[in-house]
Amino acid sequence: MKTLPVMALQEIKDLTKRLKIKKTTKGIQKKKPYGVFNEKRTPSTMTKELPALSDWMAREGTTHVAMESTGAY
Numbered sequence: 001m002k003t004l005p006v007m008a009l010q011e012i013k014d015l016t017k018r019l020k021i022k023k024t025t026k027g028i029q030k031k032k033p034y035g036v037f038n039e040k041r042t043p044s045t046m047t048k049e050l051p052a053l054s055d056w057m058a059r060e061g062t063t064h065v066a067m068e069s070t071g072a073y
Contacts, residue, residue, distance in 0.1 A: 043053045057065065 041056070043049055043056075
């Protein structure tokens with residue numbers, strides 16, 4: 001089995017059946033401590049809504065995603 005590095009810039013946590021997204025970006029930053037800009041979104045986890053989530057993450061340059069399962073699949 002191959003071990004992959006933990007990516008700290010993109011986090012997705014599945015809590016109470018909804019996604020909680022925290023994105024930390026680099027590059028041009030708003031004036032905040034340490035030059036960090038956080039954007040939080042709470043999209044639906046319904047299958048029909050996942051393409052919109054995928055499109056947003058692709059636009060933002062997301063390269064890695066990890067999700068924890070909270071139920072049987």
